[in-house]
Every structure is written in C-alpha cells, then in structure tokens.
Amino acid sequence: MILEVKNLKKSFGNTEVLKDISFSMEKGDVLSIIGSSGSGKTTLLRCLNFLETPDEGVIKVNEETLFDPALSSSMSEKEIRNKRLHFGLVFQSFNLFPQYTALENVCLAPSLLAKENPSMDVSGLSDLAMGLLEQMGLSAKADNYPHELSGGQQQRVAIARALALNPDILCFDEPTSALDPELTGEVLRVIRELADKNTTMIIVTHEMSFARDVSDRAIFMDGGVIVEEGPSKQVIDDPKMERTKQFLSYYK
Numbered sequence: 001m002i003l004e005v006k007n008l009k010k011s012f013g014n015t016e017v018l019k020d021i022s023f024s025m026e027k028g029d030v031l032s033i034i035g036s037s038g039s040g041k042t043t044l045l046r047c048l049n050f051l052e053t054p055d056e057g058v059i060k061v062n063e064e065t066l067f068d069p070a071l072s073s074s075m076s077e078k079e080i081r082n083k084r085l086h087f088g089l090v091f092q093s094f095n096l097f098p099q100y101t102a103l104e105n106v107c108l109a110p111s112l113l114a115k116e117n118p119s120m121d122v123s124g125l126s127d128l129a130m131g132l133l134e135q136m137g138l139s140a141k142a143d144n145y146p147h148e149l150s151g152g153q154q155q156r157v158a159i160a161r162a163l164a165l166n167p168d169i170l171c172f173d174e175p176t177s178a179l180d181p182e183l184t185g186e187v188l189r190v191i192r193e194l195a196d197k198n199t200t201m202i203i204v205t206h207e208m209s210f211a212r213d214v215s216d217r218a219i220f221m222d223g224g225v226i227v228e229e230g231p232s233k234q235v236i237d238d239p240k241m242e243r244t245k246q247f248l249s250y251y252k
C-alpha cells in the first residue's frame with residue numbers, strides 16, 4: 001500500500017470540514033475525488049501535503065507513519081518539509097514564481113533542498129528539469145517567464161515542477177478549472193500520459209468524463225465525509241448512493 005489515510009479529521013473553528021476520512025491507495029493507482037463546493041476536497045489535499053495539520057487521524061506512506069496526532073506537536077519545520085516531499089501538489093491557479101523562468105521554476109525546489117542536504121547530488125538537475133519540460137511538451141519554453149506562457153503552458157510547468165521532486169504521490173486540485181476548454185485538453189493529455197506511466201495520482205476534478213476514463217477509483221465526498229467510493233466507472237456512471245446520483249445529475 002502506498003498511501004493509507006485513517007480517520008482523518010480537521011476543523012476550522014467550530015466547522016468540522018473533514019469528519020472522518022479513511023481511504024488507501026496502491027502504487028500506480030489513480031484516484032479521483034469528486035464532490036460539491038465546500039465538501040472538503042482541497043482541505044484533504046492540503047492535509048496530505050502538510051499545508052494544514054489534521055486534528056486527528058493517521059497518514060502513512062509506504063508503511064511509514066508520516067502523521068499521527070502524537071507526532072504533530074513535536075515536528076520541526078525541517079521534518080515537515082521532508083514529509084511533504086512524499087507528495088507533489090499542483091494547484092488550480094498554477095502558483096509559479098513570476099520572477100523565475102520555466103526552467104528555474106522546475107529547478108528551484110530541488111536546489112533549495114540540496115542546500116539543506118549536502119549529500120544530495122544535483123549535478124544532473126538541469127538535465128532532469130529539461131527532460132520534464134520536454135515530457136510536458138515545453139522544451140521551447142524553458143527560458144520563458146510565466147507571464148509569457150498561456151495558462152495551459154503554465155500549468156504544465158507546474159506539473160513538471162511537482163515531478164522534479166520525484167514524489168510518491170502527485171496530487172492535483174482542479175488542475176483545469178482556471179483554463180478554457182482548448183487549454184484544458186492539453187493539460188488533461190499530460191495527466192493522462194502520467195497515468196499511462198503508472199504515476200500514483202490523486203486528482204480533485206469536476207471533469208467527470210476525464211475522471212471516469214483516467215482514474216482507477218473515485219471517491220465522492222459530501223459534507224466532509226466519503227459518501228461513496230469504488231471503481232471510477234461504477235461511481236460516475238452507476239452511483240449507488242442517492243446523494244452521489246443527485247450530484248452527478250448536474251453533469252449530465
């Protein structure tokens with residue numbers, strides 16, 4: 001099992017946003033998370049990426065416990081940064097560093113990490129980064145700044161940047177919802193290629209047909225709980241729960 005999440009809970013003030021989330025993934029799995037606005041999808045990804053601290057629950061990657069409440073109070077910033085490396089996160093709004101070129105955006109995190117860990121070999125870093133940009137169809141844009149790129153190109157740089165740290169699990173939070181349909185297609189294409197290469201991925205998306213075709217499994221969240229989980233074709237084409245049927249009816 002590459003990821004195991006058990007009884008994860010998170011509140012903001014009096015609002016219980018994640019009520020009791022448990023799921024697991026095998027290496028190479030692609031998992032889609034669907035659900036209405038406010039159901040807790042982003043909060044779940046942020047907890048996995050240590051951008052939020054869960055209140056309760058356990059997160060294990062490759063059998064290693066990354067988080068349980070007893071650990072959280074004693075984690076140093078450096079430990080948290082190291083735990084974060086198990087996950088890559090691609091945001092809806094790309095979040096590239098505007099002052100750096102595409103290539104520099106991809107190289108930045110690994111080179112900062114190498115400063116902290118002198119044993120890390122970064123001699124091949126720019127080749128690695130160029131290779132990733134090429135994989136994203138962006139060889140010609142390596143020296144361009146974000147403002148010189150389309151939204152779809154920026155998002156593909158963001159995917160290359162997340163891959164540069166070689167995460168165990170790559171997470172996407174609505175990667176195409178800021179893009180028009182034409183640019184959406186080019187981003188979905190590279191995510192599909194990553195799935196074909198058995199990249200372990202969690203994809204929060206409103207693109208239902210993409211979720212059904214690309215992911216092995218799907219989770220439907222509502223009100224901070226997992227209402228339904230199963231093979232993506234079953235959950236999306238033939239949901240069992242009334243709430244899932246109701247949600248999906250908006251997409252038909």
Ligand SMILES: Nc1ncnc2c1ncn2[C@@H]1O[C@H](COP(=O)(O)OP(=O)(O)OP(=O)(O)O)[C@@H](O)[C@H]1O
Binds near residue numbers: 017035038044
């Ligand atoms: N930092 C925060 N402080 C207080 N409340 C928050 C915070 N982050 C999220 N919330 C609340 O948690 C709930 C779940 O938010 P979340 O962003 O996880 O939903 P989502 O499923 O990603 O929604 P969307 O589809 O709109 O992106 C919402 O009610 C939101 O207002």
Ligand SMILES: [Mg+2]
Binds near residue numbers: 043173
């Ligand atoms: Mg969200």
